[in-house]
Amino acid sequence: MFDFDYSFFLEVLVGGLLSGVMYSLVAIGFVLIYKTSGVLNFAQGAMLLFAALTFVSLVERGVPFPLAFIATFVVMAVLGMAIERVVLRPLVNKPPITLFMATLGLSYVIEGAAQLVWGTQVHGLDLGVDDTPFEVSGILISKFDLFAAAIAATMVAFLTAFFRYTRIGLAFRAVADDQFAAFAVGLRLPRIWAIVWTAAGAVALVAGLLWGARLGVQFSLSLVVLKALPVLVLGGFDSILGAIVGGLLIGASEKLAEVYIGPFFGGGIESWFAYVVALVFLLIRPAGLFGQKLVERA
């Protein structure tokens, strides 16, 4: 009789869910930009790398942790606003593929600039959170992953409150619903876009520090965008809640698939299995679980 190890299954599931939260952190940065400007910002991974590299380089030069955090936030805000002003504003009303290609190019420019400014060495990043596991009913749970989940939850709560209860948040939602109508009622779109890019920079900073502490701060950090894409397809490109739910689903399903289906394919399937899940969702529900359905009139 097949002897199923439920405890092991649960351990893989919990590990997958916690990994999924990390994917969501990256996906949220995409959502912020897409929601308000319709741009799929492929440079989010490069921004995340730039933020982590700036922070760790400042800390290694003796700048105290809080000061380094504030300084990096300022750098990311300036970078975000510069991107909006120099690259994207001149491309307003251009087709989405043009904007996407612009951010693709931007990601290479940011990566190159990061190497130029901070060098090519890899760095360790210690956020002061112990990464040793603790055991609950025979299941090992990572303290660091729980810490990351708490940060993600705080960030989502903050962003939700911001969008719902502040004037600028309401303006964001108006722009997200209909840019032309928002413009017609007097909302200053360039200002809103500048703020959104600043917010995306801040999200990149938080995600960069958590991913940097997990992987080390090195250039492959920008590849974490590849983990965020299936999350976005699944959850919807314009939903923060979707980014969270999508992350959890992708994280859990890819880990379970690797452990239980992987051996039948020789292993190493999790990187593409996430995309299989995303493709299936794309066929069934093109706007994702929580994305807005586009209604186009002829």
Next chain:
Amino acid sequence: MSYLSNLRKAALSAALAVSFAIPLAASASADEQYFPLQSYRVGPYAAGGTGFFGGFIDYLNLINIRDGGVNGVKLTWDECETQYEVERGVECYERQKSHPAIAAWNPLSVGIAYAMIDRITQDKIPLITINHGRTDSTDGRVFPYVFPLLLNPYSESSGIINYIASKEGGVDKLKGKKIVVLYHGSPYGKETIPIYELLAQKFGFTVDQIEVPHPGNEQQSQWLTIRREKPDYVVLRGWGVMNPVALKTAQKTGFPADHIVGNVWSNSEEDVIPAGDAAKGYVAITTQASGAQYPVLQEIIKTVYGAGKGNLEDKKRIGSVYHNLGIVNGILNVEAIRIAQQKFGNRTLTGDEVRWGFEHLQLDQARVAALGAKDLFHSINVTWDNHEGDGRVTFQQWDGAKWNVVSDWIAPDWALLRPIIEKSSTAYAAEHNIKLRTPADAEAASN
């Protein structure tokens, strides 16, 4: 009229340039030996590239400054940036190949090396793939110009198992043990799968080989599987970000770092520093010890860095794993030229003559000590048909700040591996209509 006049002027200028350039090139190649360096100083693998090429250039500089070159032949080089990308590596090859007096190519990239094999064989110029490359290029009968010096992937696997055996008290103690090989999901990572199976059969241990998809920044499921299997050791055959993530995830799942043994591309400071405390106790194989205490390193610091010509921007990296690998690579290239000069004269050599030098590159421990590299690396014994050269390996353990040697020099089981290598190389020869070389073929060198 004006057009014809300009054309005439241009033609005259070109003729003059050619007439000056020919003797200049000839005189340059009369007393210079050139190394085209397909380096990578930017991109995701820049940390390894800057260390290796920095060490290589530091050693070439030492020979030029201290000795005035190799028996009066000055060493020259230039760098072409590849970012570790194969197509850029090939572009660099095309750009650099016309330079006169090329001694050898040293790309430090499996992909670029593979792409160059046919080209350099036609050009008759050696391709050095120290510690990496095609395993079957060890067979010089089939690959006359390719040299996987010191270590090929099969020898590496055997060296790691021999080390584990030494920890357990002998090869007979391996029986009944369980070893997991965690490998990078790429041709490089998969290359040693049959060898570990073979070694497991021979010594009676159980092996489970688990793939980590590229780039390796998620390994939760692999390490949970490892945790369930409870192996005695994990062999880490990683690359880039996969290495620190493996160490961190091992810690998360409660697997001890001192029972993880890394391969030659999981053995640098760049692999352990990002893992922080999780890397403490981790052990990895190497062909060259790290540290700056060796006489040749001290000479480089005094002579090259003292003259302001050191290649590493960050002097703290002097003596790091990649820097020392570059220095050892420099020693082997320079000694091959020196050995070839003994036969062909103290002059600029052709690529084929340098190939002859590599095929007689026999440095025993006394010669290694005379070169200031005692304990930096053991020895090498390259022959016309053995292009690896029986390199010994040692093991280093990370203490959180530096690597410390924790084993003697260990010999891989070459006799076991040679028939497998020959099977692969002769199949390659049959597929490509290559006639197996004889000692007489190898002895002849064209100029």
